[in-house]
Amino acid sequence: MKPALSLSIVALGLAGVASRASFAETGWFFQNPKPVGNILTGVAILDARNTVAVGWFGTILRSSDGGETWTRQSSGTTQTLYGVAFVDTQIGTAVGDSGTILRTTDGGETWTLQSSGVTEDIFGVSFVDAQIGTAVGDSGTILRTTDGGETWTLQSSGTTTPLNAVSFADANTGTAVGGPPFGSRGIILRTTDAGETWTPQSDITTPLLNGVSFADANTGIAVGTAILRTTDGGETWIRQSAPAILRGVSLIDSQTAWAVSESGAILHSTDGGETWRLEDSGTTEVLIGISVMDANTAAAVGGFGILLHTRDGGENWESASSGTTNFFSAVSFVDSNTGWAVGGFPEQVILRTTDGGSSWVPQDSGTTAGLFGVWFVDANIGTTVGGSGTILRTLDGGATWTPQSSGTSNDLFSVFFVDANTGWAVGGTILHTTDGGDTWTNQGHSGTGVSFVDASTGWVVSRGDILHTTDGGDTWTSQPGGMNGDFLQAVTFVDVNNGWAVGGDRDSRGIILRTSDGGVTWTRQQTGTLNLLGLSFVDANRGWAVGFHGAILHTTDGGDTWTVQFGGTFWPMAAVTFLDAQTGTIVGLWGTILHTTTGGE
Numbered sequence: 001m002k003p004a005l006s007l008s009i010v011a012l013g014l015a016g017v018a019s020r021a022s023f024a025e026t027g028w029f030f031q032n033p034k035p036v037g038n039i040l041t042g043v044a045i046l047d048a049r050n051t052v053a054v055g056w057f058g059t060i061l062r063s064s065d066g067g068e069t070w071t072r073q074s075s076g077t078t079q080t081l082y083g084v085a086f087v088d089t090q091i092g093t094a095v096g097d098s099g100t101i102l103r104t105t106d107g108g109e110t111w112t113l114q115s116s117g118v119t120e121d122i123f124g125v126s127f128v129d130a131q132i133g134t135a136v137g138d139s140g141t142i143l144r145t146t147d148g149g150e151t152w153t154l155q156s157s158g159t160t161t162p163l164n165a166v167s168f169a170d171a172n173t174g175t176a177v178g179g180p181p182f183g184s185r186g187i188i189l190r191t192t193d194a195g196e197t198w199t200p201q202s203d204i205t206t207p208l209l210n211g212v213s214f215a216d217a218n219t220g221i222a223v224g225t226a227i228l229r230t231t232d233g234g235e236t237w238i239r240q241s242a243p244a245i246l247r248g249v250s251l252i253d254s255q256t257a258w259a260v261s262e263s264g265a266i267l268h269s270t271d272g273g274e275t276w277r278l279e280d281s282g283t284t285e286v287l288i289g290i291s292v293m294d295a296n297t298a299a300a301v302g303g304f305g306i307l308l309h310t311r312d313g314g315e316n317w318e319s320a321s322s323g324t325t326n327f328f329s330a331v332s333f334v335d336s337n338t339g340w341a342v343g344g345f346p347e348q349v350i351l352r353t354t355d356g357g358s359s360w361v362p363q364d365s366g367t368t369a370g371l372f373g374v375w376f377v378d379a380n381i382g383t384t385v386g387g388s389g390t391i392l393r394t395l396d397g398g399a400t401w402t403p404q405s406s407g408t409s410n411d412l413f414s415v416f417f418v419d420a421n422t423g424w425a426v427g428g429t430i431l432h433t434t435d436g437g438d439t440w441t442n443q444g445h446s447g448t449g450v451s452f453v454d455a456s457t458g459w460v461v462s463r464g465d466i467l468h469t470t471d472g473g474d475t476w477t478s479q480p481g482g483m484n485g486d487f488l489q490a491v492t493f494v495d496v497n498n499g500w501a502v503g504g505d506r507d508s509r510g511i512i513l514r515t516s517d518g519g520v521t522w523t524r525q526q527t528g529t530l531n532l533l534g535l536s537f538v539d540a541n542r543g544w545a546v547g548f549h550g551a552i553l554h555t556t557d558g559g560d561t562w563t564v565q566f567g568g569t570f571w572p573m574a575a576v577t578f579l580d581a582q583t584g585t586i587v588g589l590w591g592t593i594l595h596t597t598t599g600g601e
Helices: none
Strands: 029-032 040-045 051-055 060-063 081-086 092-096 101-104 112-114 122-127 133-137 142-145 153-155 163-168 174-178 187-191 209-214 220-224 226-230 238-241 246-251 257-261 266-269 277-279 287-292 298-302 307-310 327-333 339-345 349-353 371-376 382-386 391-394 402-404 412-417 423-427 430-433 449-452 458-462 465-469 477-479 487-493 499-504 509-515 523-530 532-537 543-547 552-555 573-578 584-588 593-596
Touching (some): 040 298, 051 081, 051 092, 092 122, 092 133, 122 174, 133 163, 133 174, 174 220, 220 257, 257 298, 327 584, 339 371, 339 382, 339 584, 349 371, 382 412, 382 423, 412 449, 423 458, 458 487, 465 487, 499 532, 499 543, 509 532, 509 543, 523 532, 523 543, 543 573, 543 584
Parallel strands (some): 040 081, 040 287, 081 122, 122 163, 163 209, 209 246, 246 287, 327 371, 532 573
Antiparallel strands (some): 029 593, 040 051, 051 060, 081 092, 092 101, 101 112, 133 142, 209 220, 226 238, 246 257, 257 266, 266 277, 287 298, 298 307, 327 339, 339 349, 371 382, 382 391, 391 402, 412 423, 423 430, 449 458, 458 465, 465 477, 487 499, 499 509, 509 523, 532 543, 543 552, 573 584, 584 593
């Protein structure tokens, strides 16, 4: 079953630029959270050392050291993957959105797309050997293969209710479970003839079910808004209450089972599900997938890249995930190694890296205000701005931050310095300093983004307006770039003539404006994406723009044409910075930090 909407922002893709299926693996990689920040939905333990996990936006991860470290595999798709099943250490199948089915015969090193013949989302898959498998999904979809997925045959389920999971005990005997999203009543289907016929086992009391696992033809457990267990092949089901909505279950024999929940709880049973022990998972993030190898070894996955494993029967769960899921708003690098990312939800955060983002270290700002903009002029001197007029200054690379008096209670969204002393902060007003922020002068107006090419010449953008100054902001004049209803979010200039601004129009479509005459005229470059929030140019030709639904756009001709790059996620991207044509960093929601050393290609 798809993760609850409360967990995420629905990913709609980059409509109008390119289809999602056309994306290939690119040069963007997660630096936070690690190993990925995407929601992981399924996991399969192959043996004591090898494990494969799948998730949103085509994510496939593989571990060859028992879950300690993970490497991202090339899936060849950006469709979300919901389930994965292996029959041995080499042969496995992953399923997902829009009828996606992927097959590996080398333990997950490479994956091949198979033709499912359907466009419905596929949520669960079960194989009994290398040839025979069944997949289930939306609208009651049931698919069967007897040739390892070379061909898939649609079977009649007798229902249009979404089927979220399936488990086969042998080639003939299987059970599928499901229910409508956010519904209260679920469905159970059973077959004993390899899916030629499926018989409903549910009644009016059947709960919504997200997962099912059978140890043999008779013994099974189904989970969802309650726990159901059977010892007679589903003729009768015994119902138990669940401490939270359960997402997945794995039963390896008639006695040993684990189940995972939306609250991060892990349940463990050693008596076939009669009683359950609540285990400390170390997380409160939603857990979605669970796989068990033996009585001691299990792995669980879930929200924001959570990867857990146990080797002692659940007494201790270790996490292979690291990093924060705070929302990042801005990023600033002074060289290829040294940079900062700031944010403000659910709590204020400042991270610093001195190794190009391989590791990020939190810094204490001494304030709880959300931070929305950051600018460093060198490795030591920097300024960050945020909610309620917050301005913080550091002279030691962020080891200590000193509050400055802004003279305003308006939120400040962006900051720009041309040298250690001369800078501007914009938000509900425009502020200017010539003494490193010891004093700030209110220049009126308002803005969301700011860019200067020298101490005199600069631009500020806001809703439907572009302001220009040639005297350091003492006076501002309006330039006819924005259209009525446009909300411009960011602006950048590489010299006094060439500049770009990005944002969204009244219909939430992304827009890019370009000028080559210092803003006297602006040309509208419609992108077809959703709102754009940040941009960075390294010269008059090469630039990047980022925004909602993971949008990353790249141009090499000054914006005459834009191509889509896929960063591995559809989380909203808030800001981007490039030092040169190859080295760049993007930050965004859910703690996302992406990095490239290949220009994103």
